[in-house]
Amino acid sequence: MSxxxxxxxxxxxxxxxxxxxxxxxxxxxxxxxxxxxxxxxxHNGSHIRAADDLKRTMNTVIMALIPVLLFSFFxxxxxxxxxxxxxxxxxxxxxxxxxxxxxxxxxxQVMPLVIVSYGVGLLIEFIFAxxxxxEVEEGYLVTGMLVPLIVPIDxxxxxxxxxxxFGVIIGKEVFGGTGMNxxxxxxxxxxxxxxxxxxxxSGDKVWVHGAVDRAGTADAISGETILGYLAQNxxxxxxxxxxxxxxxxxxxxVGETSAFLILLGGLFxxxxxxxxxxxxxxxxxxxxxxxxxxxxxxDAGWIGEGxxxxxxxxxxxxxxxxxxxxxxxxxxxxxxxVTGSQTNKGKWIYGFLIxxxxxxxxxxxxxxxxxxxxxxxxxxxxxxxxxxxxxxxNIRRRMKRLKQATIFPKTxxxxxxxxxxxxx
Amino acid sequence: MSKDIRIKKGxxxxxxxxxxxxxxxxxxxxxxxxxxxxxxxxxxxxLVKQGAEVKAGEPLFYSKDKPDMLFTSPVSGELIEIIRGAxxxxxxxxxxxxxxxxxxxxxxxxxxxxxxxxxxxLLKSGCWPFIRERPYDYVADPAxxxxxxxxxAYVTAPLAADLDYTLKGKEEELQAALTALGKLTPGKVHVSxxxxxxxxxxxxxxxxxxxxxxxxxxxxxGTQINKLDPINKGxxxxxxxxxxxxxxxxxxxxxxxxxxxxxxxxxxxxKSPKYFTTKIGAEIATFLYASGVKDEKFRVIxxxxxxxxxxxxxxxxxxxxxxxxxxxxxxxxxxxxxxxPVFDKLSSTRALTFxxxxxxxxxxxxxNTNGEHRAFVVTGMYEEVFPLxxxxxxxxxxxxVKDLDExxxxxxxxxxxxxxxxxxxxxxxxxxxxxxIREGLxxxxxxxx
Numbered sequence: 109m110s111x112x113x114x115x116x117x118x119x120x121x122x123x124x125x126x127x128x129x130x131x132x133x134x135x136x137x138x139x140x141x142x143x144x145x146x147x148x149x150x151h152n153g154s155h156i157r158a159a160d161d162l163k164r165t166m167n168t169v170i171m172a173l174i175p176v177l178l179f180s181f182f183x184x185x186x187x188x189x190x191x192x193x194x195x196x197x198x199x200x201x202x203x204x205x206x207x208x209x210x211x212x213x214x215x216x217q218v219m220p221l222v223i224v225s226y227g228v229g230l231l232i233e234f235i236f237a238x239x240x241x242x243e244v245e246e247g248y249l250v251t252g253m254l255v256p257l258i259v260p261i262d263x264x265x266x267x268x269x270x271x272x273x274f275g276v277i278i279g280k281e282v283f284g285g286t287g288m289n290x291x292x293x294x295x296x297x298x299x300x301x302x303x304x305x306x307x308x309x310s311g312d313k314v315w316v317h318g319a320v321d322r323a324g325t326a327d328a329i330s331g332e333t334i335l336g337y338l339a340q341n342x343x344x345x346x347x348x349x350x351x352x353x354x355x356x357x358x359x360x361x362v363g364e365t366s367a368f369l370i371l372l373g374g375l376f377x378x379x380x381x382x383x384x385x386x387x388x389x390x391x392x393x394x395x396x397x398x399x400x401x402x403x404x405x406x407d408a409g410w411i412g413e414g415x416x417x418x419x420x421x422x423x424x425x426x427x428x429x430x431x432x433x434x435x436x437x438x439x440x441x442x443x444x445x446v447t448g449s450q451t452n453k454g455k456w457i458y459g460f461l462i463x464x465x466x467x468x469x470x471x472x473x474x475x476x477x478x479x480x481x482x483x484x485x486x487x488x489x490x491x492x493x494x495x496x497x498x499x500x501x502n503i504r505r506r507m508k509r510l511k512q513a514t515i516f517p518k519t520x521x522x523x524x525x526x527x528x529x530x531x532x
Numbered sequence: 533m534s535k536d537i538r539i540k541k542g543x544x545x546x547x548x549x550x551x552x553x554x555x556x557x558x559x560x561x562x563x564x565x566x567x568x569x570x571x572x573x574x575x576x577x578x579l580v581k582q583g584a585e586v587k588a589g590e591p592l593f594y595s596k597d598k599p600d601m602l603f604t605s606p607v608s609g610e611l612i613e614i615i616r617g618a619x620x621x622x623x624x625x626x627x628x629x630x631x632x633x634x635x636x637x638x639x640x641x642x643x644x645x646x647x648x649x650x651x652x653x654l655l656k657s658g659c660w661p662f663i664r665e666r667p668y669d670y671v672a673d674p675a676x677x678x679x680x681x682x683x684x685a686y687v688t689a690p691l692a693a694d695l696d697y698t699l700k701g702k703e704e705e706l707q708a709a710l711t712a713l714g715k716l717t718p719g720k721v722h723v724s725x726x727x728x729x730x731x732x733x734x735x736x737x738x739x740x741x742x743x744x745x746x747x748x749x750x751x752x753x754g755t756q757i758n759k760l761d762p763i764n765k766g767x768x769x770x771x772x773x774x775x776x777x778x779x780x781x782x783x784x785x786x787x788x789x790x791x792x793x794x795x796x797x798x799x800x801x802x803k804s805p806k807y808f809t810t811k812i813g814a815e816i817a818t819f820l821y822a823s824g825v826k827d828e829k830f831r832v833i834x835x836x837x838x839x840x841x842x843x844x845x846x847x848x849x850x851x852x853x854x855x856x857x858x859x860x861x862x863x864x865x866x867x868x869x870x871x872x873p874v875f876d877k878l879s880s881t882r883a884l885t886f887x888x889x890x891x892x893x894x895x896x897x898x899x900n901t902n903g904e905h906r907a908f909v910v911t912g913m914y915e916e917v918f919p920l921x922x923x924x925x926x927x928x929x930x931x932x933v934k935d936l937d938e939x940x941x942x943x944x945x946x947x948x949x950x951x952x953x954x955x956x957x958x959x960x961x962x963x964x965x966x967x968x969i970r971e972g973l974x975x976x977x978x979x980x981x
Contacts, residue, residue, distance in 0.1 A: 145865060149899040149900055152967065153839075167883070168881075503941045
């Protein structure tokens with residue numbers, strides 16, 4: 109280590125002690141611990157500790173989100189220019205997708221969302237930490253990255269800011285901060301946006317940059333998603349191939365489109381043991397089962413082509429995982445350990461129901477054909493109940509064992525008096 | 533019926549500085565001390581005054597609630613100091629040792645002795661406190677009748693003394709102690725040894741021998757109890773550590789309380805970690821510097837690195853400890869310590885931590901917490917290293933919110949703080965698990981008893 113850094117470290121150390129006990133200490137410490145892992149040592153109990161802390165855990169999730177964010181820059185541009193000029197005939201990744209124009213347009217559109225999300229959210233975190241006198245917790249580091257990735261590209265920034273304020277305060281801080289919340293904060297923000305500003309969150313104009321501005325003019329372009337087409341029984345009108353869906357060259361919320369990169373992120377999170385593979389696997393299973401049921405209903409002829417639900421019900425069951433926000437929700441949102449089920453058995457049930465209900469809502473809600481955020485929020489509410497019953501099983505086993513307990517009465521202690529020695 | 537125990541969940545923490553199997557005699561300590569904090573929950577009443585001459589095995593104080601439970605001096609000498617803390621609570625009793633040791637002579641125990649005779653000998657000789665009780669992890673209540681007695685001779689804790697080595701040649705004492713203890717319980721005396729080890733216990737009689745294998749915490753007696761015969765509400769189980777059995781055995785055979793034991797001096801800060809014979813209460817400096825200590829900031833721990841108590845070179849060997857660990861203090865900042873890849877620390881995840889690449893690598897861990905205290909966030913991690921049939925996170929939370937019903941139902945009777953030492957080690961939120969469990973047990977004892 110250079111001399112200069114040593115003095116920097118020393119200076120911060122002196123500052124930390126100067127701030128100790130002061131109102132602004134949490135704000136200072138948040139920046140200090142960002143630069144330097146603290147000099148805190150153990151006292152009693154385990155004298156050594158493993159290398160991971162919450163910052164590292166959250167950082168790992170952010171790393172898994174970076175590819176998705178980068179992809180969203182390119183896709184924003186690609187969708188915008190394709191909507192205007194028509195999709196390229198012979199699609200080439202380098203020529204049509206990974207271009208500077210695409211990247212720059214996406215960068216200019218997406219980065220403000222990221223900045224507003226982090227800026228507003230972290231500001232509230234800092235304010236609450238200072239008011240309540242606890243350290244700034246790391247939960248928002250992930251939430252702040254998730255939020256811009258799950259909103260439509262042209263979401264006005266003030267709208268995002270208002271929702272973040274609502275989501276962080278009502279979704280998290282009122283419960284006591286990171287680790288105490290019942291609902292996933294990112295999805296609370298998304299739900300607030302959806303119910304407060306529905307015209308900005310649904311329809312066929314919001315999913316491609318520029319579509320809203322051009323609506324009603326001669327240059328109007330469509331921003332319809334695949335699910336949107338399906339909900340209107342217009343499956344024939346879109347021209348996206350399965351590979352487009354898998355790699356993500358389709359319109360949709362900023363970061364949700366690339367199932368491929370989400371899959372890679374999910375594998376990384378499973379490998380690093382940060383996110384629960386149980387939730388991911390069971391959620392995928394749940395979605396497939398529900399999709400199969402709908403396909404079966406169509407195959408059995410119970411639903412005719414004239415039905416409102418025909419488009420979505422007849423959609424191949426496995427393609428549900430490739431379109432919309434389902435994959436993104438399963439990998440990055442359902443696996444939130446705070447709001448999810450906390451027992452391993454519970455995670456199987458919790459995940460399965462998320463996948464199952466997501467596809468169900470998606471199919472039965474033609475006005476807004478996406479259900480994953482509602483399904484996860486719903487299951488967030490039920491997670492403690494699932495855990496309660498799983499833990500009950502353990503308790504019941506213990507109670508059963510109690511019946512065979514061998515309890516001996518205490519011996520009456522006659523000897524004690526004899527032995528008693530004179531005291532001073 | 534003996535039963536093999538195979539533990540799968542757990543984590544072996546391999547540290548630098550395992551004691552070499554080579555025993556030296558420690559320099560005789562001038563002053564010996566009994567630390568009252570070793571006897572959690574005991575209210576001491578002094579029996580001798582400052583300045584009094586005592587023999588080895590002579591009572592110093594007794595427990596206020598159980599007046600026949602005596603605590604005796606490990607050496608003969610002069611009681612020079614009683615250190616008191618807030619509200620005159622006795623913290624430490626110091627004895628200046630004589631040059632030649634006098635022992636208080638007790639009558640030897642005859643082979644056919646009944647449980648009352650054994651009990652009263654153990655109580656008045658000062659050997660009784662070696663027996664610990666579960667639930668609650670206090671010194672055993674002599675009035676209780678345990679359903680079984682458990683002894684673990686399998687060591688999995690990092691840097692802990694190897695009992696197969698330190699107990700070699702002590703078969704006679706061990707047998708005497710085990711036979712006597714067997715009379716104190718209508719149940720069995722369970723002894724667990726490592727699978728395939730040459731434990732001195734393997735040939736002893738009047739015991740249930742179990743062979744244990746698997747990573748830490750397989751060697752913790754709590755893990756073995758949970759697998760063999762879990763504790764139910766109302767039941768009492770006693771545990772004794774093998775090195776204390778030797779002292780009990782010697783008392784039964786010779787009538788003397790001989791506080792001598794072989795201890796391991798281990799840890800990365802010790803230049804040549806090895807074993808020493810010394811006595812309970814001896815000053816740690818009497819053997820610490822003999823092995824050489826590196827010239828850096830270090831921490832001396834009475835016990836192993838997961839469950840021991842912080843002490844100093846001028847501290848004293850604890851009543852229950854057969855290991856003294858010396859590891860580096862980690863009171864330094866690390867530039868971007870939370871985000872850079874980690875190669876030299878142990879981790880149970882793979883979040884840019886690379887200990888999974890070398891499962892057998894020995895680490896030199898310091899006392900840094902590697903992060904700040906947070907609320908519980910991550911789930912499912914503790915279960916991977918916690919082999920007991922208990923939900924660890926839920927039990928910890930029940931203790932934190934002081935929900936007595938939940939604490940009972942989730943199995944607090946079955947655990948003591950050390951059972952949560954490994955979950956505390958891997959905890960991402962850096963929560964003090966052992967302290968939470970200790971406080972939970974104290975509350976449960978106070979409210980329900």
